[in-house]
Amino acid sequence: MTRAESKERNRRALLDAAFQVVSRDGHRARLDEIADRAGLTTGAVYSLFGSKNGLVVALVADYLRPHYEEVERAVPAGLDLLEAVDAFARYYRRSCDGPDALSRLSLQITLLDMALHDPELGSQLATSIRSQENHLIALFTGRAHGGGLVTSRQAERLTTALRALLVGLGQGVPLGLAPGADEEYFAATARALVSGLSLIDHDAHPL
Numbered sequence: 001m002t003r004a005e006s007k008e009r010n011r012r013a014l015l016d017a018a019f020q021v022v023s024r025d026g027h028r029a030r031l032d033e034i035a036d037r038a039g040l041t042t043g044a045v046y047s048l049f050g051s052k053n054g055l056v057v058a059l060v061a062d063y064l065r066p067h068y069e070e071v072e073r074a075v076p077a078g079l080d081l082l083e084a085v086d087a088f089a090r091y092y093r094r095s096c097d098g099p100d101a102l103s104r105l106s107l108q109i110t111l112l113d114m115a116l117h118d119p120e121l122g123s124q125l126a127t128s129i130r131s132q133e134n135h136l137i138a139l140f141t142g143r144a145h146g147g148g149l150v151t152s153r154q155a156e157r158l159t160t161a162l163r164a165l166l167v168g169l170g171q172g173v174p175l176g177l178a179p180g181a182d183e184e185y186f187a188a189t190a191r192a193l194v195s196g197l198s199l200i201d202h203d204a205h206p207l
Contacts, residue, residue: 007048010038010040010044010048011048013038013039013040014034014035014038014040014044014045014048014049014055015055015058015059015062016038017034017035017037017038018034018055018056018059019059019063019103019107020037021033021034021037022034022056022059022107022110022111022114023103023106023107023110024106024110025110026110026113026114026117027113027114027117027118029052031045031052031055034055053118053120053121053124056111056114056121056125057121057124057125057128060111060125060128060129061128061131061132063104063107064128064129064132065132067095068132068135068136070091071088071091071135071136071139072135072139074087074088074090074091075087075088075091075139079143080143080144080145081140081143081144081145081150081194082145082191082194082195084139084140084143085140085158085162085190085191085193085194086187086190086191088136088139088162088190089162089166089183089186089187089189089190089191090183090186090187092166092170092186093170093173093181093182093183093185093186093187094183095170096170096173096174097173101173101174102174105171105174105175108167108171111125133159133163136155136159136162137152137155137156137159138155139155140155140158140159141154141155143155145194158194161193162190162193165189165190165193166186166190169181169186169189
């Protein structure tokens, strides 16, 4: 195994171990347990990620990356804005029934708890999540809507609103708190958000 391959293997092992421990223990997660589960030492954490916070931020990016790659496949080019939002909402609802739905929910809640206990980590997590959400902004920018094309700024504001809507709905599904919230409900609610929300900025007309 080359040095690069060994480094990537160790990085992967630490991320997988961190997912298990952080999802369970939140801000109480211990580096020594994470390293032990990965078959490594805490020195490997500092060498590869710089700190415990660096590991957590990398964990979030690692967790989100395939999600946004799947979204890009689920929302093809050529759809107008309402069609794209419809396809995105349907994809999001389907993911709520996935085998990892409960572990994803646990991680979401745990990360929020960690951010509340450590403002510096919270700031780092917010930056990481915003960076990943650029994929969604790019996905909606340039779509036809209301006789024009969606600007990047409008797509950014739409992404913020959709995140709040779908995360809230999605958290209720695995907990049994969203009866009747099927794929069509998610899609109709997301479309209504676009139709009824004025995404105004100083440089463009509202959607």
